[in-house]
Amino acid sequence: GAVVSQHPSWVICKSGTSVKIECRSLDFQATTMFWYRQFPKQSLMLMATSNEGSKATYEQGVEKDKFLINHASLTLSTLTVTSAHPEDSSFYICSARTSGFETQYFGPGTRLLVL
Amino acid sequence: AQSVTQPDIHITVSEGASLELRCNYSYGATPYLFWYVQSPGQGLQLLLKYFSGDTLVQGIKGFEAEFKRSQSSFNLRKPSVHWSDAAEYFCVLYQGAQKLVFGQGTRLTINP
Numbered sequence: 461g462a463v464v465s466q467h468p469s470w471v472i473c474k475s476g477t478s479v480k481i482e483c484r485s486l487d488f489q490a491t492t493m494f495w496y497r498q499f500p501k502q503s504l505m506l507m508a509t510s511n512e513g514s515k516a517t518y519e520q521g522v523e524k525d526k527f528l529i530n531h532a533s534l535t536l537s538t539l540t541v542t543s544a545h546p547e548d549s550s551f552y553i554c555s556a557r558t559s560g561f562e563t564q565y566f567g568p569g570t571r572l573l574v575l
Numbered sequence: 576a577q578s579v580t581q582p583d584i585h586i587t588v589s590e591g592a593s594l595e596l597r598c599n600y601s602y603g604a605t606p607y608l609f610w611y612v613q614s615p616g617q618g619l620q621l622l623l624k625y626f627s628g629d630t631l632v633q634g635i636k637g638f639e640a641e642f643k644r645s646q647s648s649f650n651l652r653k654p655s656v657h658w659s660d661a662a663e664y665f666c667v668l669y670q671g672a673q674k675l676v677f678g679q680g681t682r683l684t685i686n687p
Contacts, residue, residue, distance in 0.1 A: 553619070567618050
């Protein structure tokens with residue numbers, strides 16, 4: 461149980477285009493979903509927290525207009541990287557938790573390469 | 576401020592040998608602590624967690640961790656490693672307000 465999926469697993473796009481990444485909780489209802497960014501050989505950095513039906517809360521330094529997060533249902537959250545630039549190339553990971561539990565379950569990640 | 580330190584960036588052990596990955600935390604109250612493993616192409620997988628109670632926590636894949644409040648540590652151990660244990664390991668602290676604080680990670684290499 462507690463499986464989280466992400467789609468796509470990797471994406472290459474041109475600079476200036478937008479990319480959408482989906483995060484789904486497959487066998488549980490996720491009241492809260494999280495988006496992280498991981499640079500090569502580094503740890504995970506929290507970008508934003510989203511609760512179903514509410515606006516996402518962004519961490520300091522994360523541009524909310526660039527990284528649009530939508531958590532429209534209890535099983536789906538999306539991250540859209542708008543007007544992507546090469547410096548946005550990274551590994552994006554989502555996680556999800558259900559109400560009352562502190563454990564987060566992580567997706568496999570999406571590798572984004574912006575040319 | 577809450578923080579997690581994993582002193583060892585990279586550890587190499589021989590297959591069949593014992594393993595201990597170190598983790599130290601800084602937190603004012605009783606911490607919630609986790610160990611996650613990240614394998615290439617796979618998501619972070621929860622190995623074990625400590626919320627309260629017994630300070631020796633058993634996890635999946637034969638791993639265990641011991642919470643030592645006096646040393647602010649939560650070290651991960653395994654008596655005999657397998658080649659499939661090669662991965663990146665993260666010690667994680669629940670910071671509160673739904674947020675996790677990650678250690679820097681320890682990359683484990685297994686020699687045949």
